Amino acid sequence: MEEQGYFYRDTWAEVDLDCISENVTSVKKHLPQQVSIIAVVKANAYGHGDVQIAETALAAGASFLAVAFMDEAIALRNKGIDAPILVLGATRPEDINMAAKFSITLTVFQKEWLEEAKKHLTTNQSVALHIKVDTGMGRIGVRSVEELHTIHRLIGEEKRLMLEGAYTHFATADELDQSYFQQQLELFETMIAALPERPKYVHSSNSAAAIRFPKAYFNAVRIGIAMYGLTPSLEMEKEIPFPIKEAFSLHSRLVHVKKLTKGDKVSYGATYESEEEEWIGTIPIGYADGWLRKLQGQEVLVAGERSPIVGRICMDQCMIRLPKYVPVGTTVTLIGKQEDQFISVNEIAQKLETINYEVPCIIANRVPRLYKKGGKIVDLKNDLLNNYQA
Known part of the structure; x- marks a missing residue:
């Protein structure tokens, strides 16, 4: 974009x-x-x-x-x-x-x-x-x-x-x-x-x-x-006298959904093996986007439920274990809110063993940034962005 x-x-x-x-x-x-x-x-x-x-x-x-x-x-x-x-x-x-x-x-x-x-x-x-x-x-x-x-x-x-x-x-x-x-x-x-x-x-x-x-x-x-x-740090979080609201969220969509049988393997090194029949979804984000390999096992949100990343994260894609069959095109939230679930930047930072400052900074420029006002995606030059629906 x-x-x-x-x-x-x-x-x-x-x-x-x-x-x-x-x-x-x-x-x-x-x-x-x-x-x-x-x-x-x-x-x-x-x-x-x-x-x-x-x-x-x-x-x-x-x-x-x-x-x-x-x-x-x-x-x-x-x-x-x-x-x-x-x-x-x-x-x-x-x-x-x-x-x-x-x-x-x-x-x-x-x-x-x-x-x-x-x-x-x-x-x-x-x-x-x-x-x-x-x-x-x-x-x-x-x-x-x-x-x-x-x-x-x-x-x-x-x-x-x-x-x-x-x-x-x-x-x-x-x-x-x-x-x-x-x-x-x-x-x-x-x-x-x-x-x-x-x-x-x-x-x-x-x-x-x-x-x-x-x-x-x-x-x-x-x-x-x-x-x-x-928050500047987790230890001073309780001292903040007013609410602060996270502005950054990260999303993808399922581009492929498949059913694995027991013993099927996923991704480089075949490090993940299914223990039973399960649904696996692929999303088009990887370490070249700043979604680093260390995030293997991190949960994402699909259909309002937490789903873990399975197998090694690839350069441009990664796989998640779905709670059930979910159709291609379903939104996956990696950072942010979906229904009553929330994955914070701090949660991702903890998984990466770093500070929250680093997380939005390492999301690559090839990941498009969309801007919201009043709960709607906007084109800052042309008001509402009509060719995109989140």
């Missing part, structure tokens, strides 16, 4: 934009009025769709967007997004003029980067900068007051550069033990206080800190995982 057009396979993901909107609204109500929301839409909005999520988050009250790389920011600009966009990761210093061209805010994370970037600056347009302070995450960022002062001075010497913000990132804000979080927060407060002047935006909170720690709000928070309706 190309951008909400027709597609020719029976596997797709659905993203409920009403859930995104409600999650952003819930966070906004939770925050003091003066605290801005920076919606994190990096990695194709955690696999949900960059421009669709960006537009929805902005409409719900976010005032800024954040991405990982400048390519992602430029892609949003080319799709018509004109809101402020911050690049959280490292940008090549020689690309600073592209940031000016597209009005993209860059992260300064060391004085050497800034010195090199200034050498390449040829544009007459200004570039907004946020200083990243490494308070203990250990990725990128300024680690001393001395370097912070040097960066502040270097920015001040160039009229085309504007210090717009400063931020840090917490490593353990989603953990019950708050000691390391407190250590990071205190160091960040010290670094901010050391700046000769406070920039327009000061932000430190990710979703977990925005939910749990008002003392870390400053005047902006970065909302990522909670915007998508997923």
Whole structure:
């Protein structure tokens, strides 16, 4: 499927934009009025769709967007997004003029980067900068007051550069033990206080800190995982003071149904053998779609009942043991709700022995994304999508 057009396979993901909107609204109500929301839409909005999520988050009250790389920011600009966009990761210093061209805010994370970037600056347009302070995450960022002062001075010497913000990132804000979080927060407060002047935006909170720690709000928070309706961690789940709604679901359809007799085998390695007569269905999704081989044995939903994946998951297909004969064309839900049954992203993450962040991110781009509003699949350009019925 190309951008909400027709597609020719029976596997797709659905993203409920009403859930995104409600999650952003819930966070906004939770925050003091003066605290801005920076919606994190990096990695194709955690696999949900960059421009669709960006537009929805902005409409719900976010005032800024954040991405990982400048390519992602430029892609949003080319799709018509004109809101402020911050690049959280490292940008090549020689690309600073592209940031000016597209009005993209860059992260300064060391004085050497800034010195090199200034050498390449040829544009007459200004570039907004946020200083990243490494308070203990250990990725990128300024680690001393001395370097912070040097960066502040270097920015001040160039009229085309504007210090717009400063931020840090917490490593353990989603953990019950708050000691390391407190250590990071205190160091960040010290670094901010050391700046000769406070920039327009000061932000430190990710979703977990925005939910749990008002003392870390400053005047902006970065909302990522909670915007998508997923918990920052299972251990802090009970601390979320408002409902968050999962926006992502994954579906397929039965393309083949067969009856096996006792002793028949299924898939590579013949690892599954039927113990009696049973119905087996094939669905067109596999590890090339991000439905990884480790999900063998995971249950899916068919006709409102849980059915296990049997045999090894193939590149493009996998097989499920049906509770009874079910006709070809029946919808199979791999993530999401069907009748009174629900398979959460957290359930899939647990089976994969990973975190929920990873699950929608690894569902490949060849899986079409469909968008829902008001419970209906919509074409964001042409209202209802008439050539598809879920």
